[in-house]
């Protein structure tokens with residue numbers, strides 16, 4: 001498959017000479033999650049759900065950020081930018097650095113020190129970005145990026161750049177194309193709230209174009225320790241082990257509220273324990289290894305079913321925003337490891353496995 005700007009060129013209406021910077025992002029699998037549906041029926045009695053996970057962790061840099069970055073960096077290139085800059089909890093910086101490298105544009109990154117999953121940091125290093133770690137959280141880093149953007153010498157590629165949201169809409173197009181209609185509910189993690197804003201714009205646009213008969217209820221989930229939108233106040237010291245969504249003052253706050261209200265959906269919060277348990281459930285029962293923040297969507301689905309918010313027989317899409325390999329530390333810390341160290345001896349190993 002070509003990248004998403006090529007795939008949806010008719011919607012993005014790009015000129016023939018538009019300089020697309022692509023790593024063939026998008027077209028990620030929409031995987032039927034029948035173990036999730038069975039679990040919900042057993043625990044909460046909601047029957048006949050068709051649950052799909054949109055595994056955006058299978059993008060070129062391992063997260064959904066590539067969908068927006070292909071467009072933001074293409075546009076930066078078109079405008080002759082020499083530098084792009086972003087604040088990040090990790091995935092945006094990995095993606096920006098990759099597309100920057102591909103475009104021949106220098107990438108500058110500001111990240112909270114010690115709060116970036118190892119895989120993401122390794123990506124930014126390998127792609128050759130210039131990295132500054134600060135003694136401050138993502139929200140502080142984004143404020144600094146906004147200030148540096150005002151110099152006019154760098155192009156900001158955080159989701160305050162409208163091309164990011166435009167590119168990320170494509171995930172909603174793909175889901176509708178594959179299901180031949182929109183789902184009834186869409187569950188998604190919420191950090192800076194760009195992605196929920198983008199999906200809602202995508203679902204609206206497809207509906208307006210007559211490509212779907214309905215629009216889903218948008219169900220967004222923040223981590224409990226940084227639930228700014230749910231609590232309707234900025235969180236000064238956001239905390240969660242799902243570092244990707246460790247954000248206390250979401251830039252697209254209003255977009256998330258509009259998505260919720262216009263779709264008749266909800267923004268809720270899930271605890272670190274609920275996130276960790278969905279994270280494990282997906283790996284052990286579906287064979288899908290996403291990163292912790294991504295599992296907030298499925299944790300939210302469990303919670304909404306328990307609360308009676310989901311109708312029997314519904315079609316449900318859950319975005320899994322990032323790849324589990326991004327954060328090996330969390331996997332090794334939280335996975336229920338069945339591990340042993342034994343001598344290299346057939347009999348001993350046979351006995352250990354009970355064969």
Ligand code: AN7
Nearest residue numbers: 088089091092191192193194195321322
């Ligand atoms: C895996 O990389 O904000 O609500 O700087 O990496 O659109 O912010 C990451 C966010 C969910 C939240 N899941 O999406 C960044 C950054 C994963 C993420 C989110 C992020 P938004």
